[in-house]
Amino acid sequence: MFNMTSELTYAALTILLAVVQIFLPATGRTLQHGPKWNAGPRDADVPPSNVITGRLERAQANLYETLPLFLGAVLIAHVAGEDGFLTYWGATLYFWARVVYVPLYAFGVTGVRSLAFLASLAGLLMIVAALFI
Numbered sequence: 001m002f003n004m005t006s007e008l009t010y011a012a013l014t015i016l017l018a019v020v021q022i023f024l025p026a027t028g029r030t031l032q033h034g035p036k037w038n039a040g041p042r043d044a045d046v047p048p049s050n051v052i053t054g055r056l057e058r059a060q061a062n063l064y065e066t067l068p069l070f071l072g073a074v075l076i077a078h079v080a081g082e083d084g085f086l087t088y089w090g091a092t093l094y095f096w097a098r099v100v101y102v103p104l105y106a107f108g109v110t111g112v113r114s115l116a117f118l119a120s121l122a123g124l125l126m127i128v129a130a131l132f133i
Contacts, residue, residue, distance in 0.1 A: 010092060
């Protein structure tokens with residue numbers, strides 16, 4: 001049986017978060033434009049999203065900017081046998097900051113949202129730092 005490290009567990013949880021972040025704006029668009037639009041071919045231009053849905057779309061795009069870097073860093077650290085204090089806390093910080101980021105962005109909480117993003121970036125950099133220390 002494969003025993004996942006905490007870092008790999010956080011990587012898997014972050015992938016689940018990414019899946020949730022696919023459905024949040026998709027649900028918002030369906031509520032806004034209706035299930036017939038959602039099931040249709042969407043050949044015409046999509047009307048602009050409402051405020052909350054637009055924020056959820058941007059939060060999703062923001063996650064997708066750093067997700068490959070996070071997953072790559074976790075996997076490289078794991079393969080290199082560098083799982084430890086920095087990688088554990090880096091992965092923990094990255095994941096929970098990304099979880100907090102979604103509602104902060106959706107509800108338009110400025111300032112704190114940026115801090116959540118910076119915290120996730122710090123977590124990512126902690127993992128990368130573990131490779132060189």
